[in-house]
Amino acid sequence: MFSNPKPNDEKEGKILVATQVIEVSLDIDADILFTELAPLDALVQRMGRIWRRYGPVSKETAVDDKSNIFIWVFENGLHSGKSYIYETDLLLLSLKLLKDKSDEQKNQKTQIIDIKNWYSNLKVNRDKNTTLISSTIHEIFPQEQTFEFICSEYEKYELVNRLYDSELLAESKYLKTFFKTRDVLDAGYMSDHKNEAQKMFRNIYTIMAIPSSRKEEFIVSIKRYFNNQHNIKNYTDFKKNVLAEFVLQIPWRQKVGTARVIDEWLIYLDDIERENKKKLIRWCQGIYIEDGDYDSERGFLKKKEGLDDIIKIII
Structure with a gap:
């Protein structure tokens, strides 16, 4: 067990292993995060548990500039589990947006890539004997096995907004379920709609x-x-x-x-x-x-x- 927040005089490092519960309202503050790939909004929630002690009033010199968030991507299936918690489209598009942000900083210029067309073309032109996941991984990681970048709070906001752009996810199962759920809520979540809503919210x-x-x-x-x-x-x-x-x-x-x-x-x-x-x-x-x-x-x-x-x- 360990105290939260960590006492100022404590020198011993500790490791916390957690599931997605880390995304919800847990008042913890860690130095480094190792996480598997997830949709950008979930990743941002997890990032929010890192360096919480540094806020808007902190001096720039007080914050370390070394990488402190590491996102693991598995080539076969994207993550280590056997079942899919998140929709594949959300994971692949999140990964692409992160890579583009890294390339943007590396090239020191803003480049707006049409993610929708990129993803559509990838689906159409990929090798029939290759899965969509493998095609995307090889597209994003042609040579480099890693990439990194610095991401401000506003840039996180922009990335999440781009991911959930209605045009980008127009054909995805996620957005169809979202609009169906919204219609049920607008109908009042009562009587004949109740069973349908419960099925949607079971996750x-x-x-x-x-x-x-x-x-x-x-x-x-x-x-x-x-x-x-x-x-x-x-x-x-x-x-x-x-x-x-x-x-x-x-x-x-x-x-x-x-x-x-x-x-x-x-x-x-x-x-x-x-x-x-x-x-x-x-x-x-x-x-x-x-x-x-x-x-x-x-x-x-x-x-x-x-x-x-x-x-x-x-x-």
Whole structure:
């Protein structure tokens, strides 16, 4: 076990091995990340767990310029697992966008490549005896086995936007599922749409929730945060000092009908200025209040038919 954050006087290095849970709201700060390939938005989430102690106010000299994020790409299947967690199109396009960003910095000029045409041509012109994955790997890595580049926060934002461009993914299974899901949500997620929606959402493993037993404590913490005249009122600070203390990740399948969206009652809070309340509601979107309690040793204790159901979580 190790302390998080690491004490300033600690010299011993430690290794944390984790699954995709590392992408969600875990308050950890590491120096180096080794990860397998994933869609760009997932990669950016993982990158967000690196050097969190360096923020906008940090001096440039305080940040090391050595590579600290390493993305592994497996030639046969892209990743080490037997089953596909992510759609192949998303993985291959993410890899291509990363390579283009590296080439752009290496050539010291901006080059806008038509990714859609590149990918379409690759599908059409590849050797019939070669898989799409192998063709893409050999296209991206003709000689070099590695490539690297420096990526700013804004560049990460741009890369994710390019990946999910509607034209780029127009024919992909991912985008078709997205629009189908949106239509179900627009229809109200009720009656005959409910079963269909549940099928679509079966791969959503966790939701963000606050145990109902800590609701009043959460309210006190919110008011203390916004009434403090000295702290910085931004989402990063609010997440670190308030949400991280109360929000848990619980299995979506374990969510019962008693779960309530948190912003439904935030609008009725007193003693918070109007503009701050707008920020608060925006920052808390997607968080639920779930009937139950939290035990530091046993995890989240969900109330169900009068019994406590223990759900193990990582905090």
